[in-house]
Amino acid sequence: MGLAHHALQAGAKLDLDRNALVELIKASSGRSFGFETYARLPTPQAFAHGGALLAKDVRLLGELCGADPSVAPIRELAISFLSIVLNKPA
Numbered sequence: 001m002g003l004a005h006h007a008l009q010a011g012a013k014l015d016l017d018r019n020a021l022v023e024l025i026k027a028s029s030g031r032s033f034g035f036e037t038y039a040r041l042p043t044p045q046a047f048a049h050g051g052a053l054l055a056k057d058v059r060l061l062g063e064l065c066g067a068d069p070s071v072a073p074i075r076e077l078a079i080s081f082l083s084i085v086l087n088k089p090a
Helices: 002-013 018-026 033-040 044-065 072-085
Strands: none
Touching (some): 002 018, 002 033, 018 033, 033 044
16 A cells, blocks of 8 residues: 555656546556555545554564564555554654
8 A cells, every 4th residue: 555655646747637547547557456546535534444454464574574674665565654644654
């Protein structure tokens, strides 16, 4: 969902029609459950309940994997997205 957020933000900065971009991504290899869920949200903050669950999952992943460098990109993207969803600084 973090990638979906950033993809749609990039589209907005490029002045692309949001609905057209959503349909394009849904019809391409970028399609995913997370993207489709995010695309239906009126605002990122509407995912606050799911965000709390995602925060728990990110915490558990960190506990299981520790400082494994392969987990860092996932953690960083999730934390960036969660800071927006939960209105908390990263």
